[in-house]
Amino acid sequence: MTLHLFEGFGIELEYMIVDRKTLAVRPITDELMKSITGDYTADYENGAAAWSNELVLHVVEFKTNGPAPSLEPLPELFQDQVIDANQRLAQWDACLLPTGMHPFFDPMTETKIWPHEYNAVYETYNRIFDCRGHGWSNLQSTHINLPFANDEEFGKLHAAIRYILPILPGLAASSPVANGKLAPALDYRLVEYAQNSARIPIATGKVIPENWYTKDDYYREILQRIWAETAPFDPDGNLEGEYANARGAIARFDRMAIEIRVLDIQECPEADIAIAAIISAVLRALIEERWMPMDELKLADVDPLSALFKKACVEGEHTPISDAGYLRAFGVETPCNVGELWDHLIEQVMPAGGKSRKRWRRALGHIRRQGTLATRIRAGAGDNPDRARLTAIYHELARCLSEGELFDPASI
Numbered sequence: 489m490t491l492h493l494f495e496g497f498g499i500e501l502e503y504m505i506v507d508r509k510t511l512a513v514r515p516i517t518d519e520l521m522k523s524i525t526g527d528y529t530a531d532y533e534n535g536a537a538a539w540s541n542e543l544v545l546h547v548v549e550f551k552t553n554g555p556a557p558s559l560e561p562l563p564e565l566f567q568d569q570v571i572d573a574n575q576r577l578a579q580w581d582a583c584l585l586p587t588g589m590h591p592f593f594d595p596m597t598e599t600k601i602w603p604h605e606y607n608a609v610y611e612t613y614n615r616i617f618d619c620r621g622h623g624w625s626n627l628q629s630t631h632i633n634l635p636f637a638n639d640e641e642f643g644k645l646h647a648a649i650r651y652i653l654p655i656l657p658g659l660a661a662s663s664p665v666a667n668g669k670l671a672p673a674l675d676y677r678l679v680e681y682a683q684n685s686a687r688i689p690i691a692t693g694k695v696i697p698e699n700w701y702t703k704d705d706y707y708r709e710i711l712q713r714i715w716a717e718t719a720p721f722d723p724d725g726n727l728e729g730e731y732a733n734a735r736g737a738i739a740r741f742d743r744m745a746i747e748i749r750v751l752d753i754q755e756c757p758e759a760d761i762a763i764a765a766i767i768s769a770v771l772r773a774l775i776e777e778r779w780m781p782m783d784e785l786k787l788a789d790v791d792p793l794s795a796l797f798k799k800a801c802v803e804g805e806h807t808p809i810s811d812a813g814y815l816r817a818f819g820v821e822t823p824c825n826v827g828e829l830w831d832h833l834i835e836q837v838m839p840a841g842g843k844s845r846k847r848w849r850r851a852l853g854h855i856r857r858q859g860t861l862a863t864r865i866r867a868g869a870g871d872n873p874d875r876a877r878l879t880a881i882y883h884e885l886a887r888c889l890s891e892g893e894l895f896d897p898a899s900i
Contacts, residue, residue, distance in 0.1 A: 490744065491635035493645060494772055496555025498633030498745060501566055501760055502753055503584040503889070505546050505577060511882055513593050514582045515545030515600040523576055530605040536561075537569050543610050544625045545600040548573065548584075555635060555745075559765050560844045566757035567892045574890055586889045587861065588663030588677035588752030589626050591878050599625040612726040616687060616718075622666060623684030627677045630660070630751040630760045632767060635744055642739065643701030645746055647786045648774035649737045650697055651817060652767065653750055654797035658805040658826030660763055662752035662861035668875060674804035674862035677752055682798075685734050688717050694794040695736040695750070699786060706739050736797075750797075754861055755888040755895040762851035765844075766830075769837040770818075778836075779819035788814075800826055804860050831856060854894045861895060868897030 505514045518528045521541065525532055532539040538553040550569040556562060574583050599620045601610050610619075619625055634649075636642040661675035673679045678695075685691035691714055700706045711733060718727050730740050736750040748767070754760045774785060792811060800807045805827030809815060815824070820832055834852055838845055858864050868881050881900055888895045 490637045491555060492637045493635065493641050493775065494768060496557060496635050497559055497562075497764065497768070498552055498555050498631075498635075498743075498747075499559075499562060499566075499761070499764060500549055500551040500631040500633070501757065502542060502547055502549045502628040502630070503570075503573075503586060504590055504628055505548060505582050506585045506590070506886070508578075508581050508583050511585065511590075511592065511879060511886075513546040513590060513598055514580060515598075516577075516580055516582065517541050517545050517548045518602070518604055519580070520548060520573070520576060523579075528604040530602075534569065534572070537565055539569065539573075541602050541604075541606075543602060543613065543619060545602055547628060555633070559761055559768070562761045563758040563847075563892070566761070570757065570889055570892075583886055584889055585882065585886050586628070586662070586753050586755050587865070587882070587885060588628055588661075588675070589622065589666050589671075589680075591665040591882055592668050592875070593622075593626050594667075595622055595625045596620050608724070609726045612722055612724070616721045617685060621680070621684065622677075623680035623682075626666070627663075627681055628753045629677070629749060630753050630763070632748040632751070632764050633740070633743070633745040634748070634768070634771070636746065637744065639702045642703065642746070643786070644775045644782055645771070646697070646701055646737075646739065647699070647782060647788070648771045649746055649748060650699065650793065651774060651785055651788055652770055653696055653736050653748070654793050654800055655807075655826050655829060656748075656750050656767070657752075657797070657800040657860075658807060659766070659830055659855065659860065660751040660754065661801075661804045661863070662754060662865070664862040664866050665869070665878060668878070670866065670869065670873065673802040674860060674866070675752060675801040678750060678801045681734075681750075682801075688714075688721070690714050690717050691732060692734040694790050696790050696793045696797055697735045697737055698790055699788065701786060703739075703741055706741075710735075752861070755885050756892045758847070758892060759851050759855070759861070759894060762848040763855075765848040766834060766838055766852055770833050773837050774817070780817040785817060788817075804862055805830070805856075827856065851894060858896065864895055864897045868900045
């Protein structure tokens, strides 16, 4: 079935499995799946939702079982999956943990690759890149898949997504802790992610995709170049798929969608879906040329977008934006920071009114008043937190996930 722009939404949420008491990672995703299906399967369909494995054994992914026609029912759908999984994990005294990075995980000693179905692809990645690193085995994210029906729609959607990517850490950063201490960036997951393909740099590029707007151009200039440089390391062709592209948004022509991959997972599904709602609304406004003609938007070069993205990974919502040309595409005339730009966009594309809009604005208002989840974690941690303090914060985050609540650092 062909879907046109914004006629469907594919959402994927990744969570860590951890010990309920110590929060240490528990590499038991395969046992969780077996407890449901009777075998070490990679996928489990649960009505409108589906569960699947990821690269490492301590991560489980929940996703819409095909494109969802609306975002409105998804917070409850995903919260039900969380509750179900936590009930099943209780037999191992384990539970789910949110945020983009585990605060104490040691990837060099604790990484365990999924050993079952599709293992050949995972082992190929491991052999080429060595997946014992935060950028491979400690990065939990939210993915948004948005459909397009033809080259014209692909070009418009790709142009709009490229333009919005640099400011997404200012809304979704949730990874300010790694190796048991405060990290040097609010979105440290993305800092590590940007470096994870250093052996074959073209796989990730500059994270921001290049400005190609047809399938033929995209295949020729991005995918075929990735496959050519990967081939000497991959004689069996395990990485000859669109998934070999590790940019921050990737075209999936096999499913006629673009997948946005730079969003850290939040503390509960309500926050993730609210973020998906505002992103979709801004993309729609860009495609409808509310502030700038599409022909101009398509000209945006990779380098300035990448430079802003790198700054936003470190500073999140506090990142200053002085590029008048960039701001003009969002209808902003004066310099501001990323958070202030989001305030403007929320008011522009998500006016108050309607049950779902009120719900999205509630979660977004919490993020904007108290800061990204990363900023809130830092506020709760203080300047030099010890392990006990960080453990208390992440226990509270696990509780927020289990009960579907937004995180408030004052609760610690």
